[in-house]
Amino acid sequence: MKIMRNRKIQIGVIGDSQIQSQKQYDIAYNIGVEISRVGAILICGGRGGVMEAACKGVFDEGGISVGILPFDNLDPEINKYLTIRIPTNLGWTRNSLVPLASDGVIACGGGVGTLSELAFTALTHKPLICIVEIPGWSDKIGQAGYIDLKEKYEKLFATTSGKEAVTYLVEQILATQ
Numbered sequence: 001m002k003i004m005r006n007r008k009i010q011i012g013v014i015g016d017s018q019i020q021s022q023k024q025y026d027i028a029y030n031i032g033v034e035i036s037r038v039g040a041i042l043i044c045g046g047r048g049g050v051m052e053a054a055c056k057g058v059f060d061e062g063g064i065s066v067g068i069l070p071f072d073n074l075d076p077e078i079n080k081y082l083t084i085r086i087p088t089n090l091g092w093t094r095n096s097l098v099p100l101a102s103d104g105v106i107a108c109g110g111g112v113g114t115l116s117e118l119a120f121t122a123l124t125h126k127p128l129i130c131i132v133e134i135p136g137w138s139d140k141i142g143q144a145g146y147i148d149l150k151e152k153y154e155k156l157f158a159t160t161s162g163k164e165a166v167t168y169l170v171e172q173i174l175a176t177q
Contacts, residue, residue, distance in 0.1 A: 008040055008041045008064075009039075009040040009103050009104075009173055009174075010041045010043050010066075010101060010103050011035050011040045011041070011042055011043065011102060011103065011104060011105070011106060011166065011169060011170075012043045012044065012098045012099055012101070012102030012104070012105035012117070012121070013028070013031055013032070013035075013043070013044045013050065013105075013108070014044070014045070014050070014051075014098060014099075014105060014107050014108070014110060014114050014117045014118070015028065015050030015051070015107055015108035015109045015110045015114055015131075015136065015138065016049045016050050016108075016109040016110050016111065016114070017045075017047050017048050017049040017050075017051070017077075017113070018048060018049045019048075019049050019050070019053060020109060020135060023133075024050065024053075024108060024109055025053045027131055027134065027160075027161070027162045028049075028050040028053035028054045028057070028108050028162070029053045029054065029056055029057040029162075030057060030161075030162030030163060031057065031106055031108065031162040031165060031166060032053065032054035032055060032056060032057020032058040032060075032061070032065070033057040033058070033060065033061050033162070034057075034162055034163050034165075034166035034167070035054070035057070035058055035063060035166055036062065036063025036064075037061060037063075038166060038167075038170055039063075040063075040166075040170065041063070041064045041065070041066060042055060042058045042063065042064070042065040042066065043065075043066050043068065043098055043101050043102045044065065044066070044067055044068070044098060045067065045068060045069070045070065045094070045095070045098055045113075046066075046067020046068060046069045046079060046082055046085060046086075047067070047069075047070075047075075047077045047078060048077055048079055050108045050109060050110070051067070051079060052079035052080075052081060054108075055067070055079050055081035055082055056079075056081045058081070058083075059081040059083075063083075064083045064084070065081065065082050065084070066082070066083065066086065066101070067082040067084070067085050068086050068094055068097045068101065069086060069088055069094070070088065070089075070090060070091050070092065070094045071087065071088075071089055071091070072089055073085055073087050075087075092113065092116070095113055095116045095117050095120065096116075096117075096120045098117055098120075099117055099121040099124055099126060100120065100124060102121075102126065103126065103127075103173045104127035104128065104129070104169045104170075104172060104173045105117070105118075105121045105126060105127070105128050105129070105169075106128075106129045106130075106131070106165045106166070106169060107128065107129070107130050107131065107137065107138035107141070107142075108131040108134055108136075108138055109131070109134040109135060109136030109137070109138055109139070110136040110137045110138055111137070114136065114137050115137045118137055118138075118141060118147055119147060122147040122148060122153055125155065126155065127155045127157070127169055127172035127173060127176070128147075128153065128155055128156050128157070129157050129158075129159060129168060129169045130142030130157070130158045130159075131158075131159065131160065131162075131165060132158045132159070132160055133160050141156070142156070142158030142159075143158065145158070155172065157172070
């Protein structure tokens with residue numbers, strides 16, 4: 001499914017800054033491959049772990065990835081597969097920028113930094129796909145079906161597949177535009 005429109009869809013990918021398992025790496029890599037195959041742009045924090053695996057998938061398919069970096073271009077943790085680097089020198093505050101720059105977000109695992117990005121995704125009412133069966137916030141929120149304890153998040157979908165995550169997210173984004 002190739003996307004045809006005036007601008008490319010921008011898909012945020014968030015998760016652990018260090019890969020926790022081969023399964024997590026494979027899913028994150030596949031997310032990147034699928035983002036590139038549908039003609040979208042990957043938006044991430046630009047560092048290691050899930051971000052690097054997804055960027056490598058995009059890189060291997062000849063796509064575009066954008067890293068919104070917490071520091072400057074000299075940060076030793078910048079992943080080598082980024083197409084575009086945006087240094088912010090904002091530290092953790094930059095976590096708000098990944099969801100804001102994205103049309104929708106895919107979460108794969110993740111700790112407290114990912115949790116803040118999940119919250120900003122919900123606050124901006126953007127579609128959110130949580131990879132379940134990977135330990136971390138994506139699994140907890142995906143299994144629960146909500147972020148805010150007051151109500152279910154209607155734009156939340158849970159899956160175990162990178163391809164399904166990208167396909168469903170693109171459908172949700174296109175349906176709202």
